[in-house]
Amino acid sequence: MHELAITQTIIDTVAQQANGVPVRRVVLEIGQLAAILPDSIQFCFDVCAQDTPLEGAILEIIEIPGRGRCRHCGHEMSLEIPYGICDRCDSLAIDIIAGQDLVIKTMETALCV
Structure with a gap:
């Protein structure tokens, strides 16, 4: 389960950026092909x-x-797996342009009083 190591890295990164301030919310973007x-x-x-x-x-x-x-006709398409066949020209030469990333989008910290 590599997700445990990934989650620990997310926690470490956000905690470092928060610089000791309590964090209330974290928003992640995870690509379906990641x-x-x-x-x-x-x-x-x-x-x-x-x-x-x-x-x-x-x-x-x-x-x-x-x-x-x-790569042949420039057509863009949805992908549910990291490869596919162009539904316009039947080419197998498909470049992934979205859906492979994991991004820490935002974090919300508690206000210090």
């Missing part, structure tokens, strides 16, 4: 966040659809 299971990240988040500034934070995950572009 070979990362959003449900597993969600499951690991609370465990990995214990005893960090992210403990008790809400994790929101936005799934980004996969998109590809045909």
Whole structure:
């Protein structure tokens, strides 16, 4: 389960950026072609966040659809797997243009009083 290591890296990165300030919410974008299971990240988040500034934070995950572009005709299409056949010219030469990334989109911290 590589999602545990990925989640720990997310926690470490956000905690470092928060600089000790409690974090209330984290928003991630996970591409559907990223070979990362959003449900597993969600499951690991609370465990990995214990005893960090992210403990008790809400994790929101936005799934980004996969998109590809045909190298032969330039047609763009949806991809559910990281390869495909162009539905316009039947070419196998498809470049992935979206859906492979994991991005920490935003984090919301608590106000210091």
